[in-house]
Amino acid sequence: MAIWTRHGFKDIDPWRPLAPGDLDDGVSPVVVGAALWRERAEALTTREGPVGLRIEPGEEVGDLVALSRRFALIALAFPKFADGRPYSTARLLRRRGYEGELRAVGDVVYDSLPHMMRCGFDSFEVTDPRSLATLRRVNAPAAVALHYQPGFSGDVAVGGRPWLRRPAG
Numbered sequence: 421m422a423i424w425t426r427h428g429f430k431d432i433d434p435w436r437p438l439a440p441g442d443l444d445d446g447v448s449p450v451v452v453g454a455a456l457w458r459e460r461a462e463a464l465t466t467r468e469g470p471v472g473l474r475i476e477p478g479e480e481v482g483d484l485v486a487l488s489r490r491f492a493l494i495a496l497a498f499p500k501f502a503d504g505r506p507y508s509t510a511r512l513l514r515r516r517g518y519e520g521e522l523r524a525v526g527d528v529v530y531d532s533l534p535h536m537m538r539c540g541f542d543s544f545e546v547t548d549p550r551s552l553a554t555l556r557r558v559n560a561p562a563a564v565a566l567h568y569q570p571g572f573s574g575d576v577a578v579g580g581r582p583w584l585r586r587p588a589g
Contacts, residue, residue, distance in 0.1 A: 423523075424555055425543045435472055435493060445469075451495055454479050465490065474525070477505035488518045495545070498526035507539045514540035530554045533561045 423430040438450040440459070444467065451472035457464060464471050472493030475481050488494060494513060496506035510522055523543045524536050530551035533544060546552055 422546050422552055423543055424546050426537070426560060428559055429555070430543070437474070449492070451493065454481055454484060457484065472521075472523075475506075475509060477503055477509075481509070485512065485516060488513055488516065489520075491520060493521040493523060494518065495523040495525045496541075498524060498528055498532075501527045501529050501532055503527075507535070510536070510539040510541055530561060 421433075423433045434449045435451050436448060438444060438452050438456065440456055444450060444463075446467040447469040449470045449472065450464075451474050452460075452464065453474050453476070457471075457473060470492035471490070472495060473484065473488075473491045474495040474497060475484070476497045477499060496509055498506050506524065510524075513522065521542050522540055523545060524541045525545040527548070528536075528544045528546050528551070529548050530546075536544065546555065
């Protein structure tokens, strides 16, 4: 598993998953699932170290979106690259003001990275061998030049076609 950002690969990922039976030292950065957060919210809120949240597609998280600012990291799971639900969740979180690290985990492939970045993802847990090799060779994927849906960072209409957009800047 490698963590990639727009600036390249991270040497060390401090985040570790915390499962229901695991002991928590209270200091190390941990990532918990929605069910574990609901079960141990009080203890996790008072710990010294940062807490991250992992959200699976289709998981009911309406109550957690309101609490999103409590989490230093939110990891959205892609069980397969064709599952687009985490894109919508990422946009929802960014629209509602989440400014922490937003990480794509699971079936993250090179070709999807520009679209994920447009939705607000900051970091990517890449396990696909071909995607890893491409990122090591090329580092950053090309941005999407023209698109129909607005992105997270703002877009500008192209020419006289209000439906055709490009990234602002």
